[in-house]
Each structure stands twice: as C-alpha cells, then as structure tokens.
Amino acid sequence: TLVCDTGNIRVVRRFAETIMDLSTGQFHEMADYHQSSLSRERYMKRIYNKTASLFTTAGESGAVLSNAPELIVRNLREYGYNIGMAFQIIDDVLDFEASSEELGKPVGNDLAHGILTLPALFAIEQQQPNNPVLQWIGNPDDSEALPKAVEFVQGTSAIENARLVAKEFGSKALAALKNLDANTSKHSLEKIVHYVLDRRN
Numbered sequence: 713t714l715v716c717d718t719g720n721i722r723v724v725r726r727f728a729e730t731i732m733d734l735s736t737g738q739f740h741e742m743a744d745y746h747q748s749s750l751s752r753e754r755y756m757k758r759i760y761n762k763t764a765s766l767f768t769t770a771g772e773s774g775a776v777l778s779n780a781p782e783l784i785v786r787n788l789r790e791y792g793y794n795i796g797m798a799f800q801i802i803d804d805v806l807d808f809e810a811s812s813e814e815l816g817k818p819v820g821n822d823l824a825h826g827i828l829t830l831p832a833l834f835a836i837e838q839q840q841p842n843n844p845v846l847q848w849i850g851n852p853d854d855s856e857a858l859p860k861a862v863e864f865v866q867g868t869s870a871i872e873n874a875r876l877v878a879k880e881f882g883s884k885a886l887a888a889l890k891n892l893d894a895n896t897s898k899h900s901l902e903k904i905v906h907y908v909l910d911r912r913n
Contacts, residue, residue, distance in 0.1 A: 715727045718777060720776060720777060722776055723773045723776055723777060726769050726772060726773055726776075727769060727773070729765075729769075730765050730766060730768075730769045733760070733761040733762075733765035734761065734762060734765065734766070736761045737758050737759075737760070737761025737762030737763075737765070738761075738762065740754070740757070740758045740761065741758055741762065741827060744758070744827070744828065745825070745826040745827065746826035746849050746850075746852055747828070747849070748828075748836070748846050748849045748850060750828045750833065752830070752833055755828070755829065755830060755833060756797070759797060759800040759801070759804075760793070760796070760797065762800070763796050763797075763799060763800040763803075764792070764793050764794075764796025764797045764799075764800065765796070766796065767792040767793065767795055767796030767799065768789055768792040768793045768796060769792070770792055771788035771789050771790075771791050771792025771793075772785060772788060772789035772792065774788065775787075775788040775789070783891060784891060784892065787888045787889065787890075787891050787892065788888070790884070790885075790888040791885050791888040791889060791901065794881045794882070794884040794885035794888060795881070795882070795885040795904065795905055795908055797878075797881040798878045798879075798881035798882045798885065798905070798908050798909060799908045801830055801874055801875075801877055801878040801881065802875070802878050802908060802909060802911060804822065804829035804830050804831060804874065805830075805831055805871055805874050805875055805878070806911075806912070806913065807819070807820060807821055807822050807823075807829065807831075808820060808823075808831050808862065808865050808866055808871055809866075809871055810912055810913060819862060820858065820859075820861070820862035820865075823845070823848065823858065823861060823862060823865070824858055826849060826852060828845075828849065829874075830874040830877060831865050831870045831871050831873075831874045832845050832861075832865055832870070833870075834868070834869070834870035834871075834873045834874055835864055835865040835868050835870040838868050838869070838870065839864075839868075843864070844857070844860045844861045844863075844864040845861045845864060845865065847860070847861070848860070848861035849861075878909060879909060882905050882906075882908065882909045885905050886902060886905055889901055889902060
C-alpha cells in the first residue's frame with residue numbers, strides 16, 4: 713500500500729519486479745535442495761533473487777523518490793546490489809564460522825537442509841571424488857555424513873575464499889558511492905558496508 717501511495721510508476725514497477733525476484737529465488741532454492749551439480753553462477757543468481765534484489769530496490773527507489781539525478785539513481789542501485797550480495801555471502805559464511813549461540817541456530821544449518829552455499833561450493837571444488845560435502849548431499853539419510861561435511865568445509869580455505877568474494881562486492885559497493893557528495897549520509901552508507909563485512913551474527 714505504501715509503495716502504491718508514492719504514485720511513482722517506476723518505483724511501483726520496481727517493487728513488483730522484486731516480488732517476482734523473491735519468488736523465483738525461493739523456488740530455485742527449493743529446486744536445488746541436495747543438488748550436487750549447483751554452479752557458482754546459479755548460486756549468485758539465487759542470492760540476488762532472494763536477498764540482493766531487496767537491497768537493490770531500496771537503493772534505487774530511495775534515489776528515485778528523492779528526485780536524484782539519473783547517475784545517482786544508477787549508483788545507488790549498484791550500491792544496493794553489491795552490498796546485498798556481500799550481505800548474503802557473509803550470512804552463508806557465518807553459517808559455518810560462527811557459534812550456535814551467535815547464530816541462534818545450529819552451525820551448518822543450510823547444509824543440513826541440503827542447501828549449498830558459496831563456502832560449500834568452494835569446498836566441493838577443492839576435493840573430488842570422496843568429498844564429504846558431496847557424500848552428505850548425495851546421502852542425506854546418513855546421520856554421520858553431515859558433521860563430517862561441516863568439519864570439512866571449516867577445515868579448508870573455502871570460508872576464507874567466500875569472504876574474499878564478499879569483500880570484492882563490498883569494494884564495488886563503496887566504489888559506487890564515489891559520485892555522492894561527502895556528507896553524513898554517504899558516511900553512513902560506507903559504514904554499513906564495513907558492518908556487513910565484519911558482522912558476527
């Protein structure tokens with residue numbers, strides 16, 4: 713209702729597209745349960761749909777409703793996309809890296825549900841065959857396979873590799889702000905990037 717109340721067709725359309733993105737992302741996640749052939753490209757598309765699309769819409773719509781110049785609209789859309797991607801990747805990292813107390817859920821919860829995220833994908837790439845992650849994904853009824861898969865991800869460079877990808881998105885988010893005037897609002901947007909990359913829960 714609030715979106716419609718803006719009376720701005722561009723913003724209304726963008727929100728409608730975002731709802732479609734969210735639905736598509738959820739559908740793809742369900743379709744990818746226990747799919748060992750998941751590619752990094754499909755993972756990136758999925759997290760855009762499920763998470764980064766919301767950040768993208770927030771950045772673009774805020775600029776549009778503020779009557780910002782088109783260049784700034786594009787910049788804030790790019791900022792939203794990149795910080796959204798970084799946010800979700802860090803979320804997926806914390807699923808393996810943080811403690812259960814910090815997360816508020818079991819460590820490796822995504823993997824337990826058959827969801828392959830970037831750290832797991834990096835871990836799969838590092839060892840084939842007899843990869844513990846692939847063994848769990850291929851045989852989810854084996855109760856002993858999951859902790860071995862989680863431990864394997866934690867014991868490789870997969871988590872650090874995923875963090876590096878998140879940092880790349882964070883750097884792009886900061887670069888997207890270069891055309892904005894230096895003020896408290898820009899400083900806040902920059903601080904958000906650092907918070908996203910450094911968060912622990």
